[in-house]
Amino acid sequence: MSQPEARPVRISSEPVQLQALEPMLEQVQAAVGDVPALLALAKEIGHTAPKPGEGNTAKLWELLASVTAVDVAAGRVLEPHLDALAILAQAAHPATPEGAWGVFAAEGPGLKLEAKRDDAGNYVLNGSKPWCSLAAELDGAVITAHTGHNSRAAFAVDLKNPGVSCETPLWTSRGLQEIPSGTVHFDQVPATPVGGEGWYFARPGFAWGGMGVAACWLGGAVAVARDFRTALAKGADNGREPDQVALASLGEVDRILTSVTGYLAQTAERIDTGEPETPDGHNSNSPSAWSQALRVRGTVAAAVERVQTVVTQNLGPAPLAFNEAYGKRMADLSLYIRQHHAMRDDAQLGALTLKGDCGW
Numbered sequence: 001m002s003q004p005e006a007r008p009v010r011i012s013s014e015p016v017q018l019q020a021l022e023p024m025l026e027q028v029q030a031a032v033g034d035v036p037a038l039l040a041l042a043k044e045i046g047h048t049a050p051k052p053g054e055g056n057t058a059k060l061w062e063l064l065a066s067v068t069a070v071d072v073a074a075g076r077v078l079e080p081h082l083d084a085l086a087i088l089a090q091a092a093h094p095a096t097p098e099g100a101w102g103v104f105a106a107e108g109p110g111l112k113l114e115a116k117r118d119d120a121g122n123y124v125l126n127g128s129k130p131w132c133s134l135a136a137e138l139d140g141a142v143i144t145a146h147t148g149h150n151s152r153a154a155f156a157v158d159l160k161n162p163g164v165s166c167e168t169p170l171w172t173s174r175g176l177q178e179i180p181s182g183t184v185h186f187d188q189v190p191a192t193p194v195g196g197e198g199w200y201f202a203r204p205g206f207a208w209g210g211m212g213v214a215a216c217w218l219g220g221a222v223a224v225a226r227d228f229r230t231a232l233a234k235g236a237d238n239g240r241e242p243d244q245v246a247l248a249s250l251g252e253v254d255r256i257l258t259s260v261t262g263y264l265a266q267t268a269e270r271i272d273t274g275e276p277e278t279p280d281g282h283n284s285n286s287p288s289a290w291s292q293a294l295r296v297r298g299t300v301a302a303a304v305e306r307v308q309t310v311v312t313q314n315l316g317p318a319p320l321a322f323n324e325a326y327g328k329r330m331a332d333l334s335l336y337i338r339q340h341h342a343m344r345d346d347a348q349l350g351a352l353t354l355k356g357d358c359g360w
Helices: 014-030 033-044 058-071 070-091 204-236 244-272 289-315 318-320 324-339 343-354
Strands: 102-106 113-117 122-133 140-149 151-158 163-167 181-194
Touching: 014 033, 014 058, 033 070, 058 070, 058 204, 058 244, 058 343, 070 102, 070 204, 070 324, 102 122, 102 151, 102 343, 122 140, 122 151, 140 181, 204 244, 204 289, 289 318, 289 324, 289 343, 318 324
Parallel strands: 102 140, 113 140
Antiparallel strands: 113 122, 122 181, 140 151, 151 181, 163 181
16 A cells, blocks of 8 residues: 655745654554554644634644545544534633543534433433544543524534433445544533623634635645646656646646635735634624635635546556555545535525625
8 A cells, every 4th residue: 555645735834844744744654444543643743733813723724624635534634623622722621621622513414402400400411422532532622502492502522421322323425434423412411601692603713624624635635636636647657748638637727726725825814814704794894704604615615626527537546456545535525525515505605605605
């Protein structure tokens, strides 16, 4: 099996600044497939990683993209841990999280997690939460729960509490095999509020977190593009020069990735400068955080899918069948990118745009 490259992904930093990531990326490379080792690395990285909106958002996204370029599953481990730390910081939560954390905010049919106060006035969780990635391996999580009156709030929860039970899902996917996402059941589990009711979804950080996931997707696409370029260069070294179709395809891939990284750099700068946001969309010169997130996520998702298509059309079935690293990357990325809801997310964006929540 060929090893993935431990090379940073540049969004806006100077190349010399990115060199500082290389030792950490080599550690990620050595830990591919080893979830406990990846979680240990995530904990270590969390001590010094930038938080979104604090002046180094582009560096945070470079970190996420670079780790995912080494291994998509590694990025999938790191991103929720850093997101949980950011959420707790944004809420000025008093607890200093220990261990590895996740963020569980998904909903599912027939499943409901409720937060109610007990006789002592403290919140406890009862019910079930779907799509809880690595819950059995994590120490804690920021979890959304229903609080009544059709509203939800976020809570910090100790996942080692005896009232927490994690299902082992029947994970048939070839993608993200190390990170099955099953249902977790809660029975009178103590929970500490994180922000007020409705705060979790209303804060700008909710949008920033969604863009952080898109940075991971970008990292996966960069790795696929590197696979493509390496294959063409190797073929040329063996006397098989790339034809015009292959060169045009590589040029298209370069054009796509250059455009997307530039867009992320621009967006990160806007976030860090505190560009005024207008959730009601009345100021057409200042789009809201969520409309920005929908644009970023949709743009990156489309770029990833196009890069995957172009590369697989050119390289054919051989690397999918015989190159374990490439096949794993393609399977992992194809599943990860489905966190984007495609036309349904575009419909959300269209509704906001119709109200004037746009910059044009």
